[in-house]
Amino acid sequence: MNALFDTRNNPKLVWAGVAVIALTLLVLPFALAQVGTTWVRITNFAILYVLLALGLNIVVGFAGLLDLGYVAFYAVGAYTYALLASPQFGLHLPFWVILPIGAMVAAFFGVLLGTPTLKLRGDYLAIVTLGFGEIVRIFLNNLSRPVNVTNGPQGIAGIDPFSFGAFDFSKPETLFGLDWSGPIKYYYLLLAVVLMVLAVNVRLQNSRIGRAWEAVREDETAARAMGINTTRMKLLAFAMGASFGGVAGGMFSAIQGFISPESFVLVESIMVVAMVVLGGMGNIWGVVLGAVLLSFVPEILRWTVQPLQEALFGRMLVEPEVIRMLIFGLALVLVMLFRPAGLLPSAVRQRELTDERAA
Amino acid sequence: MLLEVQGLEVHYGGIRAVKGIDLAVAEGELVCLIGANGAGKTSALKAICGLHARRGRVTYAGQALEGLPVFELPRRGLVMVPEGRGVFAQLTVAENLAMGAYARSDTEEIAGDLARQYASFPRLKERRHQTAGTLSGGEQQMLAIGRALMSRPKLLLLDEPSMGLAPLMVAKIFDIVREVAARGVTILLVEQNAKLALELAHRGYVMESGSITLADGAKELLANPKVREAYLGEDAG
Numbered sequence: 001m002n003a004l005f006d007t008r009n010n011p012k013l014v015w016a017g018v019a020v021i022a023l024t025l026l027v028l029p030f031a032l033a034q035v036g037t038t039w040v041r042i043t044n045f046a047i048l049y050v051l052l053a054l055g056l057n058i059v060v061g062f063a064g065l066l067d068l069g070y071v072a073f074y075a076v077g078a079y080t081y082a083l084l085a086s087p088q089f090g091l092h093l094p095f096w097v098i099l100p101i102g103a104m105v106a107a108f109f110g111v112l113l114g115t116p117t118l119k120l121r122g123d124y125l126a127i128v129t130l131g132f133g134e135i136v137r138i139f140l141n142n143l144s145r146p147v148n149v150t151n152g153p154q155g156i157a158g159i160d161p162f163s164f165g166a167f168d169f170s171k172p173e174t175l176f177g178l179d180w181s182g183p184i185k186y187y188y189l190l191l192a193v194v195l196m197v198l199a200v201n202v203r204l205q206n207s208r209i210g211r212a213w214e215a216v217r218e219d220e221t222a223a224r225a226m227g228i229n230t231t232r233m234k235l236l237a238f239a240m241g242a243s244f245g246g247v248a249g250g251m252f253s254a255i256q257g258f259i260s261p262e263s264f265v266l267v268e269s270i271m272v273v274a275m276v277v278l279g280g281m282g283n284i285w286g287v288v289l290g291a292v293l294l295s296f297v298p299e300i301l302r303w304t305v306q307p308l309q310e311a312l313f314g315r316m317l318v319e320p321e322v323i324r325m326l327i328f329g330l331a332l333v334l335v336m337l338f339r340p341a342g343l344l345p346s347a348v349r350q351r352e353l354t355d356e357r358a359a
Numbered sequence: 360m361l362l363e364v365q366g367l368e369v370h371y372g373g374i375r376a377v378k379g380i381d382l383a384v385a386e387g388e389l390v391c392l393i394g395a396n397g398a399g400k401t402s403a404l405k406a407i408c409g410l411h412a413r414r415g416r417v418t419y420a421g422q423a424l425e426g427l428p429v430f431e432l433p434r435r436g437l438v439m440v441p442e443g444r445g446v447f448a449q450l451t452v453a454e455n456l457a458m459g460a461y462a463r464s465d466t467e468e469i470a471g472d473l474a475r476q477y478a479s480f481p482r483l484k485e486r487r488h489q490t491a492g493t494l495s496g497g498e499q500q501m502l503a504i505g506r507a508l509m510s511r512p513k514l515l516l517l518d519e520p521s522m523g524l525a526p527l528m529v530a531k532i533f534d535i536v537r538e539v540a541a542r543g544v545t546i547l548l549v550e551q552n553a554k555l556a557l558e559l560a561h562r563g564y565v566m567e568s569g570s571i572t573l574a575d576g577a578k579e580l581l582a583n584p585k586v587r588e589a590y591l592g593e594d595a596g
Contacts, residue, residue: 208461215447215458221410222445227433227462227510 029187030178040183044255046295047190048248053275053291054197054284055244060273061282061346062210063237064217066126069113069133070272073242075140075264076109077102077249079150082259085160088151095162099250106246107239109136114238118231133269140261155260162189162254170257186255193251197244201284204240213237278335280342289343297331298324361386361514361545362407362437366415369402376402378569379415384514384547389540391548391556391577393590394566400549401442403566404518408432408439419514433462436513442522444503448492452483455491455502459509469509476505479538497528504535514545521552533559553590557581565590 032039052074059067080102084093113132117125144152161170161182169189170182204210212233215223224230253259271294279290305320335343362384369377377399384390394400406413409429417424419437432438447455456476460469477484480501486494491502500520507515520536521529533555540546540559550556557563557577565573565586573580580586 211454211458212461214450215461218447218449219445221441222447223458224410224429225408225433225439225441225445226458226506227430229428229430 025191029184033179033181033184037181037183040181040187042296042299044183044186044190046292047187047194048252048255049272049275049295050194050288050291051190051197051248051251052245052272053279053287054194054201055241055248056272057241057276057282057284057287058201058204058244059237059241060276061287062205062213062217063234064213065234065237066122066273067129067238067241068126068266068269068273069129069131069136070241070245071264071266071269072113072133072136073106073109073245074249074252074268075136075261076106076242077246078253078259078263079140079156079249080105080246081250081253082156082159083149085254086156087158088156092160095160095250095254099247102246102250103243104246106249107243110238110240110242111235113242114235118234130266130269133264133266137261137264140264150261153261155258155262157258159253159257159259161257162186162251169254186251190251193247197247198284198288205284209233209236274332278332278342280344280346282346283342283344286342286344286346293343298328301327360384360418361388361420362547363418364403364407364415365418367403367406367417368414369399369406369411370414371402376569377406377413380564380566380569380571382564382571382574384545386513386545387543388562389536389546389548389560391550391560391563392566393550393553393556393563395590396551397568398566399569400566401518404439404516404547404549408437408516410439430462433510433512436511437516438507438510438512438514439516440503440507440518440520442518444496444499446491446494446499446502446506449490451488451490452494452502453487455506456483456487456509459506462510472509472511476508479535480505495528497524497532500524500528500532501535504532504539508539508544512544514547515539517546517548519549519551521550521555529555553586554581557586 029040029043032043052070055073056067056070059065059070081095081098083089084091084098084101085095086092113129117128120128140150141153143150144154150156161168163169169185172179172181173185174180212223212228215226215228216230216233220230223233252263256263272291275290275294276287277290278294279288280286301324302320305318305323306316309316309318339345360383362382364380364382366379366381367377368375368379380403382390382392392400392403402411405411407417407424409424409427409432419432420435424432447458450458453473456473457469460472463469477487482498483502483505486498491499494502504517504520517536520532524532529552536546536548537559548556548560553565557580560577563573563575563577563580564571565580573583573586575583581591
């Protein structure tokens with residue numbers, strides 16, 4: 001069994017593995033569409049969460065800054081898209097113009113949050129970021145008077161889907177003899193974006209910037225004494241993390257066609273933090289795994305809990321929603337007990353935890 | 360003078376921890392700043408690098424350091440080894456040393472410098488894949504000094520390198536400091552262990568509750584009855 005995964009002595013295995021994964025990802029939406037288009041949609045949301053988790057991983061995993069208000073950047077990106085491509089202001093800019101704008105606006109908000117919190121660490125930073133997330137949501141809720149910007153709690157409807165000229169991502173089509181539903185088209189777009197973001201993440205981690213973040217996380221004073229501009233590095237982490245959140249938000253907006261402040265509540269931030277922590281802070285592949293698991297498992301439970309109860313007891317005793325959260329919480333506790341550094345820990349975090357035990 | 364400090368003051372709230380000190384270090388010198396716990400030595404050193412807000416003038420290599428951020432200093436050859444060593448505990452020894460060269464861009468020469476550190480600290484070479492947190496205190500101090508040397512300092516500020524180390528290790532660390540100085544690196548050494556520091560240094564400053572009370576050659580200070588009584592634990596009589 002071990003020989004099967006011995007990639008060091010057999011580099012061909014790596015390519016074989018990559019090929020298998022690539023093939024799976026390519027045919028996945030059509031396979032899922034056989035079960036139901038809902039599952040393609042669920043997969044799309046899972047990919048959005050992967051994007052969010054990768055963005056947050058830069059802030060939390062790489063730079064070690066605990067951010068509990070990350071959903072604010074998701075909201076900023078989503079609203080930027082919604083305002084520039086909906087009947088709200090009668091603007092209908094193309095998505096490839098808006099997504100970069102959304103990323104930049106989110107990055108600006110990242111710096112806005114980062115600047116006053118430069119001296120804060122750990123719990124204190126967490127509280128401020130938590131407040132920031134709530135402030136953004138409350139602003140979105142109330143920016144309907146005196147000038148109506150966000151339409152308040154009613155949210156913004158009729159948001160343009162992504163389109164390239166006549167090619168509309170939301171409309172079903174038959175291409176190459178296959179039925180391409182809207183979600184399937186979005187799936188490939190999302191996959192492309194997530195691959196790009198992954199590449200950026202991998203490059204970042206092994207770069208000078210990645211090492212500087214590591215130093216900042218370990219010992220800020222020593223990092224400065226080594227010639228690292230810690231202020232710039234922390235703001236860069238906030239800005240980069242936020243910009244990924246902004247891109248994810250823009251895509252969310254387009255896919256949903258409707259957004260309201262309700263989509264950007266605290267629980268969403270906590271969910272993304274849970275994905276990062278559960279998967280393995282600082283490890284890109286761990287974070288991806290965490291996001292995929294935490295997106296799919298609740299959905300799978302949603303679809304199995306009710307039939308299971310009906311088969312066992314003849315009727316439904318406990319609401320699926322309740323049992324979902326119960327199992328979910330239990331799973332998190334178990335993972336933290338048995339794999340405290342996450343399912344796929346980063347090399348450095350793994351050391352941290354084993355050192356503590358040894359001490 | 361490579362480093363000149365005039366009227367340096369450090370305040371913590373309403374308390375003046377450093378009350379306007381003057382000191383100078385010439386190129387190639389090894390100067391020590393000695394004094395008891397709480398005399399303000401570490402505060403003074405941190406303020407020189409800008410890690411603390413300060414009043415007064417600090418001139419390095421003929422340039423005032425006013426408004427220059429801390430992270431610019433290694434690029435100009437001024438490097439501090441902070442109190443408590445400040446190694447990156449979860450990074451390996453090799454990664455720590457690499458971090459020392461962060462401010463440099465001459466990749467080829469960095470490799471040579473790394474080999475040089477390993478040659479002078481064979482202990483670090485043995486443990487290069489180990490995390491810094493698993494090293495002993497003395498090894499961590501070696502690592503901190505080695506890491507600082509990776510940025511090719513002209514002036515090295517050492518803050519209490521003997522702190523918390525066993526006597527044998529202290530002697531070893533002081534040997535290393537002597538070697539580094541012999542290689543032409545100018546050193547300002549802050550120490551509580553007055554005897555060892557003075558035996559090593561060319562000149563010394565004695566600091567007492569925020570002020571410099573004595574400044575003299577190291578030999579003269581070692582012979583000074585006041586120093587002998589207060590810092591070397593000898594009776595005045």
